[in-house]
Amino acid sequence: MRAVVQRVSSASVTVDGATVGAIDEPGLLVLVGVTHTDTPAEAARLAAKLWGLRILSGEKSCSDIGAPLLVVSQFTLYGDARKGRRPTWQAAAPGPVAEPLVEAVCTELRGLGARVETGVFGADMKVGLTNDGPITLILEI
Secondary structure, three states: OEEEEEEEEEEEEEEOOEEEEEEOOOEEEEEEEOEOOOOHHHHHHHHHHHHHOOOEHHHEOHHHHOOOEEEEEOHHHHOEOOOOOOOEOOOEOOHHHHHHHHHHHHHHHHHHOOOEEEOOOOOOEEEEEEEEEEEEEEEEO
16 A cells, blocks of 8 residues: 655545535645555554654654544556656556555544544545645555
8 A cells, every 4th residue: 555644734625516524623634545465454554554653743643632634545646657658557456446445544543543534435536735844755555
């Protein structure tokens, strides 16, 4: 699994003009990509990593201060643009494989006590955010 994690002071996702997920306080925006070989065990490891990642103000984690997370599926994280000008998406898992694993990350986070907001899998989403820092990390699990 691959995730782009941004420390934000707020973030939201809209679909067809309606807000489907939002956090209005400091927390993390997490874009999650899934590849063909990912498993629920990797989803659990990613969730634990996100919950304990000490990148919030004062080197705190979401678990330290109860900060929310906005998790958004993002198959394009597995795009490959090394050749030519058009990326390929072959490394991205298809929806029936990826969707349950993105949901597993959210379920694991909630099981740890996290407040989790989400986008809509497979939808044309508009993501708005105020990056705080800016701090952006790429995680590979």
